[in-house]
Every structure is written in C-alpha cells, then in structure tokens.
Amino acid sequence: MMIIMRTTATRNQIDEVVKIVQANGLRAHLSTGEERTIIGAIGDGRPVQKEQFFHLPGVDRVVPISRPYKLASREFSPANSIFNLDGIQIGGENIVIIAGPCSVECRSQLMEVAEAVREAGAQALRGGAYKPRTSPYSFQGLGETALEILAEARQATGLPIVTEVMAIEQIPLLIRYADVLQIGARNMQNYSLLHAVGESQHPVLLKRGMSATVEELLMAAEYILSHGNRRVILCERGIRTFETATRNTTDINAIPVLKSMTHLPVLLDPSHSTGYWEYVTAIARAGVAAGADGLLVEVHPDPAAAYSDGGQSLKPERFAELVRQIRGVAQAVGRSVAPVVKVNNNGQTHGSR
C-alpha cells in the first residue's frame, strides 16, 4: 500500500502516518520527491484497511499494491487449471460448448433440445430449474420436476448437466442431479451462497455480475477456492453499460485479461452478453478468437414460445451452424472442438472426447 501525501503535508502529518503504519505491524518506507512524500506500507501480504488512512491529515490518496486474490491468481498457480467433467476436459486445449434452454419448460422441450445440441456438437447441457426473474409474476422455474427431466436427458444423451443454484438450501438437492452448479450474475456477490458452494466441493460455473469488475469476479472465485473447492469455471456474460442496442455489452477484453490474471477456465455466454439471437454466433466466434475456453449458449426448439429469454435463444439448426463456425475459428487459433459423441440406447457414450 502506498500512501500519497498532499504537496502541502507537514512533517508532523507525515510522522503521524508513519506511526500508524507501524502500529499496523507494517514497515514504513518514505520516498521524498520535489513535490510530495510517498509512504510505502510494506507488510507480509495480510490485508490492511486502506481506508483507515483517509481520515489522517495530509493524506491525498491511498493506492493498494497487492492483488486481493491469491488462490485464483496466475502467480499462485502458473499453469492452466484443467479439470475433468465426466470425460470432458475443461480448461484444456478443446473448446467446450455448453448449450440448452434458459429454463426447463417440460419434458418434451428439454429432451428435444438435449438431443439436438448433442447432435450439433455440444459437450454439456444447460437448463434452469430455479430461475432468477426480475418480476415476481414471471415463470420461476419448475424446480425439482425440472431436475428430474434434466436427469433423464443426461441419461439419454450422456451430456453432463449445468444448472443454476439460487439459494443455499437448494444445494443438497442440486448436487444429486447436476454436474456443475451455476452461480448466476445476480448472485456473484451473494457471499453466503459462494461460501456454501465452496463447501459443497461440487464444480461451479461462476458468472460475472453485470457490474462486477474482473477483479471482483476473481474475488468471488476466491471465496469458493478458499473452501478447498478448486473446480471453478469463470464465465463472462456481458456487463451493463450505457449502450442500449444490446441487452448487455460483451466485455470481450475480459477474456484475455482473465486468461493472464488467473489459471481458471474462462467461458463466454454470448446469449446473455448480446441479448439478441442474431448477434450470438458472431460474438461466439469472437469469444473463441479472443481465447475463451468454451461457450455457454441458449438453444430452444421454438424460441418464440419460450417462457424466458426466447429473444436470445438459437433454434437448433442455427446452433448447429454456430458449432460449425466455431470449429473453424478454434482451428485458426490452434484449438479444436471435440467431435460429436455417439451414445447408445443406454446413454453410454462412445468415442473419445
């Protein structure tokens, strides 16, 4: 932490700051320039409340030096974290495509879309059982019924399941059905929930909050990692800006920034990050070109009849075209999309993924 004194700071004010730095168990290191003095507060990496220096006379600004996250950082773990999800490598050389409807609406809808995305080349199935909705009057998800349908789709297609957790008490049930627990954007700083999924030791897909900085996303991941749960997947899903032509603004910069700051896998959700199906494929291509480790894509057999997010959902044939294009872009950046997995009647998979 660097404490930057005002140009008008007196010797006494500087001494006072130094005293408080030392009272915090830190070493104080003075740099005295022509214009002003800067006091370095050098410690052992333990967090110090920078704000306590704001009240001291003569202090202009306080600049933190240490990154506040440790376990999530590349410096802590230089190699990419790769983990196996029911045969799929996440964070490895292959681009992972997770697809499915926003909400599980009924058995036939989910089975149809699960089959379609598998055939098109998806490696995992998404589908919401509990839905965070802006309006209390909107469809809130089928709950456990949806989970049973997801289990059936898993059985039929061999695809692992990603579904959202909204509350701590849902966790025991969800981990019986889901391969990956998704934390939605609105819950990215729901620390009680982060704590609980951390303790669950279940894989987590953590979506960036719509106004969270990249650093705050890593701090949220740190909450989960600090409980010993190392299987955390990050997901950029668009941030909120002044632009209204799209639902959110895809922060494509966040892909290479995250890849340089952390060892965790980074996905892009082009459905939420644009909000309009017609832009999804272009932005999916951009995500993979920028270095994303995978995609999370909303697909619905009949988007105009969807209970939620219909406007940003792809029809199965458009999703198949997306996968085709992603294969090309992946190759251009030295990566690949795993070939389509064949399943037999028992839902057992054949062929390497």
Place this chain on the structure above:
Amino acid sequence: MMIIMRTTATRNQIDEVVKIVQANGLRAHLSTGEERTIIGAIGDGRPVQKEQFFHLPGVDRVVPISRPYKLASREFSPANSIFNLDGIQIGGENIVIIAGPCSVECRSQLMEVAEAVREAGAQALRGGAYKPRTSPYSFQGLGETALEILAEARQATGLPIVTEVMAIEQIPLLIRYADVLQIGARNMQNYSLLHAVGESQHPVLLKRGMSATVEELLMAAEYILSHGNRRVILCERGIRTFETATRNTTDINAIPVLKSMTHLPVLLDPSHSTGYWEYVTAIARAGVAAGADGLLVEVHPDPAAAYSDGGQSLKPERFAELVRQIRGVAQAVGRSVAPVVKVNNNGQTHGSR
C-alpha cells in the same frame, strides 16, 4: 406492448405477427404509417414475453408499454406509504436519520456510537452483524454476538435497530433482534432472499443494487410487497459508473424519480454513495434537498481503527454537525428532523417523536 415492424416488412410478415399476438390472448391494433406499421398488442395487463417477437421476420423492435411493477407504483397507491417504526414515522413529514457503524466490532464501540448518534439526533441505529465483504479474508462480522450487543444498545438508547440480512437462514434469528432487516446492494436481486423477507412480514430496508435501474429496484420491492409485506423502505446508495473520484456515483436524480414513481419511503445513504467521509455531509444535504425521506449514515468513534468502511465513516462530532445542517435544509424544503429523544435509565423514551 408495441411491435414496430421494419420499413421493409411485407404484408405476410405483418399478418404473422398479428396471428401470434392473438394467440397470446391479446388484441392486435395496427397503426399504418407512411414508413412502417406498428402493431399494438393490447391485453389485460398480464405479463407477455416481448422477446418471443424478436425471432419473427419483419420485426424491428418491441417496446413494452406497461410498467412491470404494480404494488410499488404510485398509480396503485397514490398517497405516500407511511409506517410506524417503534414510534418513528417513516415516509412522513419528518426526515428520519439512521446512523451507526458499518460493523458491530465490540460492545464498547457500539455502545459509544449508539449513545453519540442518539444525542446528535439520530432516530435509529444501524450496525452490521453479518457483513458482505469482497474478500473472503476480511472481517465477516461478529454474527449473533453483534446482535446481542445491538439489543443492549437498543435497550440503553431506545433506538430501533437496522441490520443486514445476508441469507435466508439468518432471518429467524435476526427478526428477534432487529426492527428492520436491511437487504444490501449486492443482494438486491437475490430473489430467494427477497421472497423470504417478504414472507417474514418484518420491515425491510432495500438498498439499490450498484448497477440496478430505478425500475429494477421497484421490481425488487415488488417481490417483497407481493408477499403482503408492505413495510418496505427504499435506499439509494450510489451506482457504479466510470467516475473513480468517488467510490460510487450518488444518483441524486433517483430521489425525485422514485418519489414520483412509488409511494414507498426513499432514503439516501451518503456514506456508501460517496465513499469518503469528507463528502458525506454535502451529499446528505443534497439528498434531503432533493426530497429524500431520510438518511442512512455511517458513524464510528475512531474511523481510522474501523474494521470496515472507516474511510467513509463520520466521527460522532462530525455527525452531530451533519444533523445540525440537515435540520436547516429540511426546514428549507418544508420538512423537519425530529427533536432528540431523551431516554431514562431503563431505555424508555420521553417526548414525542
């Protein structure tokens, strides 16, 4: 809902949209201009998925007409909602000042600040028992111990208690100690929690999310109201923008906007909305001048030693000066701040509030 067709839309495309509007149980109303056709989808106020029209050929944009909130709207309830909190009127003519430390740190800290804010003129005491912290390594609050200290302060000063709820399972405990449950900015769209505090029937102070629109804040309030819990207080606490000179940007416009859109009481938290103690008093004055029904202010006996938010906390004497200035501004806008309440040794209050 208005469905705006492209200038190039064909007759067949228009007919198709009309058919789907009608299939949703709505009446379709065509306005045909020189340039384009607009289809009004007129219904009975039930929510319709506007996004389902995005996929239809010839559609340019879809514009919602109805406000998505009902119970929170001024149209639903034209008069200000005023409710009584242990003798204090919230939402009435008097400006309500709630003050106290960010976190309860220990008994002596809280008792000292509780006494000080009461003497300075606060009508309620705030203090965190469970703290949402960006870092898992930061102080997370004293939990139930803090609640016991708050209860003691309540006994000693007669001030009702406002404290934050972070998880559903904390509610039963918190309602035994707290007069008002605070939902923090990061949990404004934690719908499971909103649902649960709605059912609790306990007064709720709902803080605006840092990137939530005013409309989304009202939708979050609607979640609570829709469970029959009508004692909801809204609180502007700053939004996230590009400006870094302050911690957040106080959306002062939100005060008159909310007062025109909703009947619920609206407070301002100038501590979080600025992030620096030196701006708190000026922005508190601005909030009351703009029409806020009250303030939520962080006060700490020794901000430089605070476990959290020290940089934005006022010392008790500065808080007393804030209250003095607020009295003047309140009077200028035709309102007032209640006189200081005297308490006897048993914590019983004297004098009208």
Place this chain on the structure above:
Amino acid sequence: MMIIMRTTATRNQIDEVVKIVQANGLRAHLSTGEERTIIGAIGDGRPVQKEQFFHLPGVDRVVPISRPYKLASREFSPANSIFNLDGIQIGGENIVIIAGPCSVECRSQLMEVAEAVREAGAQALRGGAYKPRTSPYSFQGLGETALEILAEARQATGLPIVTEVMAIEQIPLLIRYADVLQIGARNMQNYSLLHAVGESQHPVLLKRGMSATVEELLMAAEYILSHGNRRVILCERGIRTFETATRNTTDINAIPVLKSMTHLPVLLDPSHSTGYWEYVTAIARAGVAAGADGLLVEVHPDPAAAYSDGGQSLKPERFAELVRQIRGVAQAVGRSVAPVVKVNNNGQTHGSR
C-alpha cells in the same frame, strides 16, 4: 510515478526498469517488500509517459502520483477564484442563477423569457445561437441573428449573456455579443477550441463531457488556464450511465469533489442533468445544498413549442418558484441569492448585485 513489479520479477528486470527511470532524468527509489518490489520514479513534476514502462518485462502496473493539472488545483491556488461578470460575482458567497431558453428561436420568444427570468431573479441570460444537435436534420440555431436578439435582450434587461461556441471561427463574432462563451459537453475535449477560447481571454463556462471524469474536466480547464485566461467556470451537467429513467445522471458528488480539488467556480445544470422538467427544481435544490456556486437552468415561455429541449425546460412561473426555493436552500447552507435587479427603460441596472 510508482512502478509496481510482479511478484515474480527478477533482479535483472528490476535493474532494467531503474535504468530507464534514470534515463528519463528521474531518480529511482526502491521499496522492497516480502512479496514484490516497487520502484518510485521521482522527478521534478514534468510529465513522464507512464505507458513506456508497460512493455518492460517484470512490470505489473504503473501508478501515477502527481495530479496532471496544476493551475486548476486548490494546491496551486487555495482561495476560491471569484470574478466579476458585469457586476455579478461568480464564485463568491452569492449563488448565481443563469437562465434562458435552449435556443434563441425568435425575438419575441427571447425577449419574453429574458424579462421573465430577470423578474424571477436570474442574474444572467443563456440562449443558444449555434446549436450542437445530434441530427443534421434538426434546427441548428439562428446564428448571428440570434446574437443580435441576445444583444437586444441584454440591453433591455441588463442581464449578461452566456452563449455556446462550437467552432474557432465563431469566436471573434461571439465575443462581440456574449459575456461568457460556453463550451458544450460534446466539445469538452475539443482541444483546438479550448486553446482558442483560452487565447480569447474571454470568460468561459466549461461544461463537463458526458463521460468525462472530474479529473478530465480539470484537464480541459487547464488547457484554457494555461493560455492565461483565468476566468473559467465549471459546470456539471450530468454524466452518461446505464440508468435510462433520466436523460443523464446528475453526478452530485462532483460538486463537493470539485470544490475540494479546484478553486474555480462550480455550477450545476439541472435541466440537462435530468432531462425532465419535473425533476429540475428538486435537483437544483440538491445542487445548491451540495455546495454549487450557481445554476444554469433552461426556461421557455412555451416548452411544448420549443425547437429543442422543450421537455426539460421550465415555464417562467415554475422557474420563479425554483428561485424562491433556491433562496431557502441557499440560506440553509449559509449563502444567498442576489435580490432581483431593477432596470430602467435604458436597460441600466439599479441596486447592488
């Protein structure tokens, strides 16, 4: 400037940075912590390109220390800058209210509004002759004809004139008619224009760009000040954020922040910062409560017929009510609004301002 090395930086990388710091004529000052080394680059205040260090191996981040503005800073000039504008003190104890229509539309419109705002208590008249409009097909202002009408209004009411300059070549004409040249938000970083108004030595009202930081506003002021033109008035007029309930978001924090950073007078334009007439008065009150030195308010005799900005313009009687309320708030914060100035038939003023 502090150059923060990565935790993994080698001794050689540190030495290389030190060498380049010294090659820039700066002293290098090392702070070596447990985790990492920080190199202070200490100079004589001349600007150094911090970006040149981004390419050097082992560098994590570079943190500037010096404020980039000098002449605009409170440290340079601790006392408030107060200057006289045709008898009005700007930046002094009195709140200055500048009012008038967005555009000068015709003689009768301007004369009517000029008379009305003077009677209501305005101290200066605003009115656009050259209008920056988003659309090339919108009304672009009456140009020199408008200036002649403004001159007539000045003669009749005694009010000094504030009008916008959009291009360098307009300056010679404008300074013949206008007492203050306004730089609009969209031109805040039009450096050629800033340079030219700086050289003009004419008073300047500089509006904050809609996505400019407070620091960038001060840098724009510095452009003008650096040409020896010290009569610069700053104006907050709302910033662009995600919120769409209002046209802009009034950055009310900017008022006390600017007052602490600079000695220049700071106004608020509540018309643009809200975009809706119904919120203008509340936000005008907030601005004065927060410490603004004055207001810039759009007034139109018939807003529904205005060529531009009708939706945010006050009718004269509402403006008179605004002034009345502002007098109350000004008094509450220890300031005042000058009494209404009487003019005789020759436009000569009576009574002190």
Place this chain on the structure above:
Amino acid sequence: MMIIMRTTATRNQIDEVVKIVQANGLRAHLSTGEERTIIGAIGDGRPVQKEQFFHLPGVDRVVPISRPYKLASREFSPANSIFNLDGIQIGGENIVIIAGPCSVECRSQLMEVAEAVREAGAQALRGGAYKPRTSPYSFQGLGETALEILAEARQATGLPIVTEVMAIEQIPLLIRYADVLQIGARNMQNYSLLHAVGESQHPVLLKRGMSATVEELLMAAEYILSHGNRRVILCERGIRTFETATRNTTDINAIPVLKSMTHLPVLLDPSHSTGYWEYVTAIARAGVAAGADGLLVEVHPDPAAAYSDGGQSLKPERFAELVRQIRGVAQAVGRSVAPVVKVNNNGQTHGSR
C-alpha cells in the same frame, strides 16, 4: 412516435394530446387498452420534437419509432458500401489492416515503421500529425512537418495515409497529404468539424466517441453523408465503462450490430479499445471473427520510447505475428487479408490488392 398516456389520464387530456399531434401535421392514431391509451403520431418521417409532449398533462412516456438516421441505414442502402482507396477495397471481402504509430515523432521513426508494417502486410499507414492530448503540457504533434514525413513514407511504401483532423482550418492542408481524414473519438460530436469534412468530399474514418451509442455514431456519420460525402468508414475503439482493468471496454457487440444497421464499412481499433499491447492481438482476432471489415493498429519501433500511447503499441515483430494470426481468422470466417504488396524504388506498387 407513440405517446403513452398514464393509466389515470382523462378523456380531456387525451383529446389535448391528439390536438397537438395534429397541429404538428401528424395523424393521431388511438389504441385504447384496458389499462391505458396510446396515441400514435404518424407522419411523413420528418423529425418531430418528442419532448414537447412531456409537459402535457396525462402523458406518461413518449417512444420514438423512426430511426433518426436515413442515409447511413441498411434500409436506405441494403448492399455494403465498398469504396476504393488508392487500390484498396474498403468494405469488401478483404480485411483491411491500417497500422502505424500513434504520433509521427521524426522521419526515421516513421520510415522504419512504415516499411515494417508494409512488409508485415498492412494496407495503409496511420500516423498523427495533430494530436488530441488530455494534458496541455503533453506532446501535441509535429503538425505540417509530420505531414511531409507521411508523404515521404507514402512515396516509399505505396501505402495510403490515414491521419487525424482536429480542427476545420487544418482540412485544406490535410487533404493535400492524407488519403483518409480521421475524426477522433473526442470529436465524434464536434458537429462543425463533421460538417466541414462532409463538405471536403474526402474519405473519412469516423471513430466512435467513448460514450456514444451505436445510434449516435450513425447520426455522426449522417452529418457527413448528408453533405454528399459517401466515403465514411466507422471505427469501434472502445467505450468507457466501470471496468478499469483495461483502458476502454471493446464493445465487440457493436461490430455485428453496426453491420446489421448500416451499409458502411466497420473497423476495430484494438489498440485503443484495450490500452495494453498484450491484449491487442487477441482482440484484433475477436474483431475479425465478429465481422469487422478491418483493423486500425498502433505499431511503434520502440514503444518504451514513444511520445504517446507506447503502452498499447505493438513492436513490428509482434504486429507481423498479429497479421499472420488475422489471416487465419479471416479465412475461418470466409474472408481474407490481401497479400503483401511489393513496391519498387519509386514507391509504385506491383501485384493486385
């Protein structure tokens, strides 16, 4: 334009709005729902001040229907605008790469970088002669000397020149030297300058303002197009958001959005849109994958010694690698980058571009 009445609007209020709609020469079209009435104001496409309806009693909101730009729209001109720039097709099948230093610093710097970018595969050379700088104390460009150096580089390499225009009076000089006039982000709404470059009939590269919406960018283009100058190239260069990990946030969504809204060519500037050289190549790939027609990239022979933007400039060898990678991505999306052009000693080019 749709005028949405409040649910509480009276019959008289509705009639009053209809009267004013008609007084504007528009037809009024009523849709009467269960909850409220909507009045369509149907005209011949001429702009109408929507704000004039804000003051009328009973009006809730006003929703514009027509897009405010015409000449820039895809509906006006469905096919891509392709134009020839000294042998290069802009907006066609080939990806165009424009590269060079932020500022022309001296003859040897520019000649070295011009040669290097040509050899690496750039099709045009950028370099600033007049520089918009945040600080009046920073390097402001070499002016005409820079233009002479650019002309020499053009002669030597055969690359057409892109350089920024900051003021109207620079235009006559600049069009003698430059093939394309660049309008910088800070001048995107400098309407006097847009007007003047429109009249110049010279090709224009128009950069998006840092807080301009996509629609405002198209309105700025409309200013130029409305003067009959059809050679306008749009450029996304990052927008300002709350995220501070990068200098700006690349609005990658804007690429497909613009391609669907307008026929004009769309470039991406990954140097400004990220601000850090290490992210430039990844974001350049993303831009081409998303559908951009070209790139604008800052290259400097010695970024650590650059007078401006060194931190985001690529070294020539890194730029060569960028072009190599872009060739791969272009191919994956069905496009290509023109082969490197050979020049003879007289600067004459050989081979097709």
